[in-house]
Amino acid sequence: MKWVRVKTTLPLFLALWAVLMWVLVGVSDQGQIGRVGSIMNAARYAGEMDYLEIWAGGAEGVRKPVILMGRLDNDLGSYDGVSYFRFYDAQGQEITRSQMASGMAGLPGTGVYDWYFLLDPVLSEDEQLTLAQRLWEDVEVGYFKGSEDGLYGGEPIDGRRCEVTGVVDAQRQVVYPQTITYVYADREITVLDSASDFFDGKECTTITFSLVRLTSALTGTNAAPEEMLRRWQEAEEKAERLLAWNCPRSDKLLITGEDAHNTPIGQGAVMISAYSYSSLRLIAQQLWLTAAATLLAAVAMALYTDYKQRRAIRRERDFTRAAAHELKTPLAILRTHAEALREDIAPAKREQYLDIVLDESDRMAQLVSRLLELSRLESGVELKLETVDLAALIREVWAPLKLQLEQKEITLVLELEELRIQGDGERLREAVENLASNALRYCEKGKSIRVSLTQTGGFAFLRVYNDGPAIPEEDLPRLFEPFYRGDKSRNRQSGGTGLGLAIVRRIVGAHGGSCAAENLAQGPCFRISLPLRGKTI
DSSP states (O other): OHHHHHHHHHHHHHHHHHHHHHHHHHHHHHHHHHHHHHHHHHHHHHHHHHHHHHHHSSSOTTTHHHHHHHTOOOTTGGGTOEEEEEEEOTTSOEEEEOOSEEEEEEOTTTOOOOEEEEOTTTOOHHHHHHHHHHHHHOGGGGEEEOSSSSSOTTOOOOOOEEEEEEEEETTTTEEEEEEEEEEOSSOEEEEEEOOOGGGTTOOOEEEEESEEEEEETTOOSSSOHHHHHHHHHHHHHHHHHHHHHSOSSTTSOOOOOSSEEEEEOGGGOEEEEEEEOOHHHHHHHHHHHHHHHHHHHHHHHHHHHHHHHHHHHHHHHHHHHHHHHHHHHHHHHHHHHHHHHTSOOOHHHHHHHHHHHHHHHHHHHHHHHHHHHHHHHHTOOOOOOEEEEHHHHHHHHHGGGHHHHHHTTOEEEEEEOOOEEEEOHHHHHHHHHHHHHHHHHHSOTTOEEEEEEEEETTEEEEEEEEOSOOOOGGGGGGTTSTTOOSSTTOOGGGOOOSOHHHHHHHHHHHTTOEEEEEEOSSSEEEEEEEEOOSOOO
């Protein structure tokens, strides 16, 4: 049965969690779209400004495309995405494009990155992945500074240098590297060694550089190079589709797709831009902690709800069992004496039996009345708020009990501060009466009952002390439960229904207060606290 209830509550909370995550994913996706769109808009603007600046500058015409290429970074790398650019002149001829992998270098003693490595023509897909993996795992591989780059004045020269062998285009200051090797005083590190047939039949030259910077668009923040390669290929495909729709000339109709744009720039040139990123990956990176925390919370709430349901069912079962037990005894007595009355018995005994029947009937009526009262209280109490003089109410409750106090030779001591609270007078009177009845029932003959009313902070505290034996500690927290009797020796002959303190707790709780019981040196003490909510005297 326990597992059946868990199987009922857990799917419900998991469904609620799934709906919440669906909403969060939608909101996060819209936020990612906005952020990526803003980054690409800024990248397009930067690309346009770079083009205009370079073409207006004094560099040789053959070097301008290479310089522009060197400024094209992967602006979405931190988002595990790829940004891709191509530039076309007014005749529709390609000027330059983004590179999957590239490098910049400076000759010894210059301290300037003015040479460029073109890696895409000489690296296979596997070699691109190998280089990206190496750059991803060791960031220092992407940066090299030798001893003679003009930036280490005063440092001893230890022979640090980068040797690059490949096809050299001196006019454009471009190298198509076949090998790139970092040389140190005690070791050499081969960063790249291409097996491309690009070099077949071509003359290769070795150049020494002192500054080197290698980059790859396949190095994202968290995504593996293989996934970044798929992003790159998607961006290229988007650019190709855009080119297939229209000619890349400024005098033709320009079509803009969702992830690819044609942007006319100065001198009749056109910039094609495209991008690709994994929205789900970004959302997962952003929401995984939230998802895990909320999932654990949903499971915990399901288990807690199941626990509360089981506890409520158990309490209801105990309550029903206790009520049946309380009714069983008077019913048995009624039946026994009713059967006896059918016999020919002495008139005096008949009167005695009738008295017992009436007493048990009254007891049952009182128990049923108390059960109905407790049920009404548990279903919710509508309080009729008014200003209640607590001290006067307590005196009025104890005044009619003077005869019972005298019969049991009990001394009553009232120590009452004059306090008024906002509450339901009739309900509060019932609670005080139940406390008084409980104290009278269990106070030993010849002892005393002391009632105190004090104010502490914003609460009124009513304490009822009665001399007598201490209540077992394990019973104290349960005394305000229905039908609970801490002292099992206190049987039904004490005259109680076992519901008085439970009713007290419901009434006090409806007023925003609390109940407790404790053992003091003289005997038990029952305490209730009520918020004053206003006037005090």
